[in-house]
Amino acid sequence: MDIVSLLRLNIRRSGGGRVYADCPLCGDRRGRLSILPSENVWRCHHCGEHGGMLALYGKVFSVDNSTAYREICDTLLDNSFALEYQTAGQAAPAAVHEVVSQAEKASADEIHRTFSALLSMLTLNSAHREHLRTVRGLTDEQIEGFGFKSTPPPRMCRVLTQQLMQRGYTVQGVPGFYINDYGKWTVKFYQRTSGIIIPLQEIDGLIHGLQIRLDTPIKDKDDPPEKVGTKYLPLTSSGKQMGTGSGSPVHFVGDLCAHAVYVTEGALKADICHALTGRTFVATIGANNVAPLDSLFALLKQNGVQEIVEADDMDKFHNAAVHNGALKICRMAKEHGIACRRLILNPNYKGMDDWLLAQRRKKYANEEKKQMERKNFKEMYLSGLCDMDYLDICTEDWQNIPGNDISLREHLGLTEHEYEVFLQEDVSISFEDLLNSQRRERHFRIYQLELRNDRILPFAFQGIEKLYAAGYDQPPASEYRLIYDGYFVAPVEQTDAEVLERIFECFNDTLPQGYHGRSVSMSDVIELYDENGRKYFYCDHVGFAPVRFSPMLAKRGE
Structure with a gap:
């Protein structure tokens, strides 16, 4: 001290x-x-x-x-x-602190019984249910199955605890319960820590702890404005009279004999990913708090699990704590003789749950978009999405439109002059040449960071402000690899910004055949080049920022 x-x-x-x-x-x-x-x-x-x-x-x-x-x-x-x-008018920091008696932790069975009874006495309010439905993508059946509840108001803490004790449930030694200043047993739910209660169920099927997803993240007074604050807290009474610490339960959801088990941080994330995929997930409480996985991996090995998939959030490539935790997961799995691979998601999403939900929503959105939008022939041809043969198909479609009230020219998207050339085939210029004069090839290259397990890059998958904060005045090309060199056809009047957005859309989630990189995301560098020169752009939070870049330093190929 x-x-x-x-x-x-x-x-x-x-x-x-x-x-x-x-x-x-x-x-x-x-x-x-x-x-x-x-x-x-x-x-x-x-x-x-x-x-x-x-x-x-x-x-x-x-x-x-x-x-x-x-x-x-x-x-x-x-x-x-x-x-x-x-x-300074202060007392020297004390080496001796007030001693508070702590209760010995109750058995796993007793903790499970008490927590199960407590959860049965609580409800899930409408706001929390709506959040789990709309934001998290869960059904009512899944919400009930996972056992989510809302924290009770502080005035109910002593009443709930008294009811548990009267029914014969143990509270001494159960995390969250303690003796207050009036000598009465109570449970530690505060107004400022209100939120959704998430049961932490280990591989034995018992609830070993509870975690709260806070309605309002807690920020320290010295935290910078951009810091979100603490969003999850364990239910613990450590430091309270006859209180008990929460420990570090490992949340498990799925089949304990599965071929592959995914390991991530956060019980709610694991539950959502399991609900969306049906796969087996393990969640640690803290990205670097992986020590409890040791005994779990030993048991999974005995049960025939053949692969551990490290599925931490994508900030593992720029956050030291998450990075170190991810490496420990892989090292620990290999020590138990289980193969391990690192999951690299689309970097535009923070975690696996965000990515899975986005895919589901995008599927529905794309179906609606296809029904609402349809490019005409000219738009598709100028963008290189069709050839001249498609003209006959569009003409036939126009003839088969019931109650057709638009002209063929409007249906094809042609100007009056273009339509005249199309009909008459003026000898001075062909219809195809006329349209070809309005489009051109846009050549581009995609550079992405070379990811390595032994270190982090503070600006990986981050906005350009993180690049500058890390001390770089331009993206360090030696950390990048040239992933793709290609082109597409675009209208002549299409701006660089529009071309970059098209690249972002084309190389995201559903990737083109022959492309071996990641989805285009923040920290990627895009080169646009033609006979007049080269321009480089850094993929930022919104859009692309012009940057200087030294491509000769970048690695080539796979």
Whole structure:
């Protein structure tokens, strides 16, 4: 605790012999740094860093343990450390914190019985049900099957707890339950942490914990404006009198004997992906909190599971904590003799659930669009989507339109002059030459980041502001690979912006034959070139931003 004081760590809470502080290494401000003073050890549950007291000091100041020991001794022997706080009118950081009695965790069966009974006493309000239906794509039957509920109002906490105890259910040792300042058992639901309750069911079929998807994310006062804040919280009573920590349950949904098991972060994400695909999913509570997977993988191996699919969100390519967690999943699977592969989704979507929902919605939207929109012959020909033979098909279609009230010229999309040439075939110019003069080939190249497992790129699949924030004034071509070199036919008057948008649409989700890259997404570089020169564009949040680029440094081919 002397070292905690020296480092000026911001302590969030304490209890159960532990102190929880903000992590000085990864900058997380949610009290995820767990310190056990009695053992002189610590671990950050966000970035995964851990060690002894000298390592904590050493990692902060980038020195070895012997240097850390000498500097700590020198500082503690110098009275100026204590005087600095006294001069500022503050008390020196206390090494001794109030001891709060913690309850020993109840058995898995008791926790399951209590949580099941608690959930049966709760309901799911209409706003939460509508969110799960419309935003998350679940049916009422699926919502009921997963057991989602709404958090109760705080005034009901003591009443619910009393009813559970009267019915013979255990509350002592169950995460979330504790004794309040009035000596009464209650459960820790607050107004500011209201939201959807998600049961965390492990492979044994028992509910080991509850997680809350917050209605309003919690932000720290020092958080930057762009930070969303904490969106999910476990139901825990750690630090409360006779309270119990939530631990790190691993959520499991699907067939425990499946050929392949997908591993992701977040129980709600796993439930949604299972509902949309029918496949088996495992969810950790925290991208880097993968240690509980060790025993699970051993059991899955015994059950005949042959493949683990690491399916963390796409920020694993620029977020160190997610990146490290993803690598640990693969390493752990291989240690248990299970093959592992990394899932790389369309980078335009954050996670697998977003991508699956988008595919379903896009399918319906495309069907409606096909019914509402149909390009005429001229539009299709100028865009290279048909040849001259299609002209006869369009003419025949026009003749078969019941109650036809438009002319053939309008149906084909021709001007009066074009229609005259079409009918008369003026010897000075053919109809085909007339249309060909209004279109041209647009040549382009697609460059995408070369992804590697041993490191992250801070701007991968991010907007151009992240590229600049990482210290680059242009996309580093040496980190890119030329994926595709091609062209399509486009109207002469089509702008660069319109051509880029067409490239984005053509190379997304349903990819053309012969294209071996990812869906075009943020951080990709597109080159437009012709006999007059080359122009480069960075795929940004919305549209494309002009950039400088050095293509000779980019890797070529597969």
